[in-house]
Amino acid sequence: xxxxxxxxFFSNCSFSELILEITQGTEDxxxxxxxxxxxxxEISKDIHEIIKNNxxxxxxxxxxxxxxxxxxxxxxxxxxxxxxxxLNIDYLVIGNIVNDKLNITSEYKVFDIxxxxxxxxxxxxxxxxxxxxxxxYISDGIYEEITGIKGIASTKILxxxxxxxxKLIVADADGKNEQVLLESSEPIISPSWSPDSKKVxxxxxxxxxxxxxxxxxxxxxxxxxxxxxxxxxxxAWSPDGKFLSLTMYQDGNAEIYILNLQNKNLTRLTNHxxxxxxxSWSKKGSKIMFTSGRSGSPQLYEINLRQSNARPKxxxxxxxxxxxxxxxxxxxxxxxxxxxxxxxxxxxxxxxENFIRPLTESQMDESPSISPNGNVIVYAIREExxxxxxxxxxxxxxxxxxxxxxxxxxxxxxxxxx
Amino acid sequence: xxxxxxKINFLIVVIFLSSCSSMNITEENVYSxxxxxxxASSSMPENINLDSMxxxxxxxxxxxxxxxxxxxKSIQTLKSAVDALNExxxxxxxxxxxxxxxxxxxxxxxxxxRRAESVSDYLVLNGINKSRITVKxxxxxKPLAYGQDESSYAKNRRVEIN
Numbered sequence: 001x002x003x004x005x006x007x008x009f010f011s012n013c014s015f016s017e018l019i020l021e022i023t024q025g026t027e028d029x030x031x032x033x034x035x036x037x038x039x040x041x042e043i044s045k046d047i048h049e050i051i052k053n054n055x056x057x058x059x060x061x062x063x064x065x066x067x068x069x070x071x072x073x074x075x076x077x078x079x080x081x082x083x084x085x086x087l088n089i090d091y092l093v094i095g096n097i098v099n100d101k102l103n104i105t106s107e108y109k110v111f112d113i114x115x116x117x118x119x120x121x122x123x124x125x126x127x128x129x130x131x132x133x134x135x136x137y138i139s140d141g142i143y144e145e146i147t148g149i150k151g152i153a154s155t156k157i158l159x160x161x162x163x164x165x166x167k168l169i170v171a172d173a174d175g176k177n178e179q180v181l182l183e184s185s186e187p188i189i190s191p192s193w194s195p196d197s198k199k200v201x202x203x204x205x206x207x208x209x210x211x212x213x214x215x216x217x218x219x220x221x222x223x224x225x226x227x228x229x230x231x232x233x234x235x236a237w238s239p240d241g242k243f244l245s246l247t248m249y250q251d252g253n254a255e256i257y258i259l260n261l262q263n264k265n266l267t268r269l270t271n272h273x274x275x276x277x278x279x280s281w282s283k284k285g286s287k288i289m290f291t292s293g294r295s296g297s298p299q300l301y302e303i304n305l306r307q308s309n310a311r312p313k314x315x316x317x318x319x320x321x322x323x324x325x326x327x328x329x330x331x332x333x334x335x336x337x338x339x340x341x342x343x344x345x346x347x348x349x350x351x352x353e354n355f356i357r358p359l360t361e362s363q364m365d366e367s368p369s370i371s372p373n374g375n376v377i378v379y380a381i382r383e384e385x386x387x388x389x390x391x392x393x394x395x396x397x398x399x400x401x402x403x404x405x406x407x408x409x410x411x412x413x414x415x416x417x418x
Numbered sequence: 419x420x421x422x423x424x425k426i427n428f429l430i431v432v433i434f435l436s437s438c439s440s441m442n443i444t445e446e447n448v449y450s451x452x453x454x455x456x457x458a459s460s461s462m463p464e465n466i467n468l469d470s471m472x473x474x475x476x477x478x479x480x481x482x483x484x485x486x487x488x489x490x491k492s493i494q495t496l497k498s499a500v501d502a503l504n505e506x507x508x509x510x511x512x513x514x515x516x517x518x519x520x521x522x523x524x525x526x527x528x529x530x531x532r533r534a535e536s537v538s539d540y541l542v543l544n545g546i547n548k549s550r551i552t553v554k555x556x557x558x559x560k561p562l563a564y565g566q567d568e569s570s571y572a573k574n575r576r577v578e579i580n
Contacts (some may be wrong), residue, residue: 005474053448071464091440105471117441118441119441119442120441120442120444121441121442121444122442122444122445122446123444123445124445124446124447124448125445125446125447125448126448127448127450127462129449130448133448133449134448135446136534137446139442145442147460153445156451167566169454170453179453179455180452180453180455180456180528181449181454181456181457182455182457183456183457183458184457184458184459184460185458185460186458186460186555187559187560189524189527189557190523198534202457203527205556206458206460206461208459208461210527210554210555210557215456217453217454217462218453218454219454220455221454222456231527231531231555233527234524234527247524247527247528249528249531249555252553253528253529253531253532254527254531254532270441275525275528275529275532276528277524277528278522278525280522289520291524291525292526293484295485298484298521298522298525321521323521323522323525324522324524324525337521337522343519362565364519365524367523367524373558382566385564385566387580395425399505410523417449417451418448418451
């Protein structure tokens with residue numbers, strides 16, 4: 001097994017550092033040459049850097065720059081395929097940026113070097129002054145063309161920061177372009193995206209007690225989902241967006257309910273004197289997984305919603321703490337917080353295996369959230385008592401997101417936005 | 419800035435040129451990612467009942483890791499709380515449960531609630547009317563001690579009575 005140890009620091013004067021720490025990339029990464037796009041010089045440079053970082057962060061690519069190449073074709077007609085074949089390059093990307101005051105547009109082309117032919121020709125109509133987004137869309141097109149899997153550069157991550165106060169923040173998948181959704185003097189926990197990624201649900205303590213709110217991202221309109229006198233937490237949307245599973249405490253103990261968002265009807269899902277919380281839905285909405293203390297330690301259970309009166313089925317057996325589970329998008333397994341002895345790690349369990357695979361190795365890893373393509377898991381870590389976000393790809397690459405001000409935690413990955 | 423703002427449709431045109439040599443041709447628009455920032459106005463209840471503050475100031479009971487059962491030391495503390503509540507029947511109490519930072523936030527919120535419920539059960543069992551008691555949890559969100567060691571954790575696994 002080939003192990004690569006690579007630590008790359010990218011610095012940028014206006015942002016904090018993105019630390020790409022690839023501890024183990026794929027054995028056979030795609031070798032891709034990306035020529036800096038033609039057109040507006042400064043924007044091209046910017047966009048070039050963003051695309052490179054996006055692709056590198058996946059752990060699946062080795063990127064070749066202008067300086068690494070024998071020739072740097074400006075257009076299709078300039079391409080000498082042999083110059084790339086000699087370097088064992090698999091794919092070549094060229095493109096241009098057209099920027100006037102009203103529009104920004106990029107055209108790019110992807111060439112398969114071995115076949116000496118063009119495999120993709122794309123045009124992206126961007127939004128002026130939103131160059132990062134344009135770069136993310138280009139990255140996703142390149143990623144999808146080469147790997148056959150949808151890219152996640154244009155997706156978003158939601159998280160909570162604590163500094164002077166608490167903030168719920170939405171940022172690009174690379175941790176930049178932070179925008180504040182909510183500021184509060186009281187804690188905010190458990191943010192979660194609606195399936196169409198237009199709304200978020202979260203728990204806010206602003207009324208003096210945990211309450212679940214739903215907020216529209218673009219308009220800022222927000223509401224408490226259930227108005228009663230007891231605390232409510234742990235919201236999770238059903239895949240069709242019609243239901244919200246919640247933990248309610250009106251029975252004096254944490255129990256999971258399903259709220260119909262249209263008629264506000266509540267259906268009780270669990271009934272046990274132990275703690276039941278942290279519900280999450282399978283991608284087709286047929287199962288709900290949750291954390292329960294009913295065996296004497298926190299373990300994961302699931303309930304089949306298609307059966308009437310289905311009994312919870314225990315899904316984790318190894319370790320003394322297994323909690324906050326979520327399903328992989330293809331339903332091949334689950335990702336969760338796992339403790340074998342003293343350390344909390346992020347772990348994965350595939351349904352066709354009877355053992356747990358730890359993915360991380362520090363002491364206090366928590367809040368795993370899976371990218372919509374299922375390839376990357378973002379989670380919260382502690383470093384010298386400080387909260388930071390980190391990511392691990394299923395191909396083995398690890399990275400840290402740029403430190404925002406204060407402690408960062410509770411990441412939640414959006415769905416696909418493009 | 420506003421040209422694509424409300425454009426909901428995006429377009430991906432995929433054309434397969436021929437069966438042996440295919441090429442993807444795509445066109446798409448970038449979505450707007452505009453965000454509205456909201457400021458939550460906190461309505462945390464202030465502790466205005468000075469009488470109860472005087473009697474119960476810093477009355478706190480502590481718990482073992484992942485446990486919500488009362489220890490004998492906790493019961494001593496609670497006995498004097500029961501006496502004070504019996505002497506001043508107009509006083510209402512809030513029981514706020516807390517957890518240390520180990521484990522997941524939602525599980526800890528539920529654990530803090532269980533701890534507060536244990537205290538509530540004790541008070542009710544000893545004759546205090548349930549209508550005088552409010553139970554809630556802050557989970558691991560409001561630690562008293564910030565260290566990552568057992569002595570800090572022990573201080574944070576608590577129910578505050580006030």
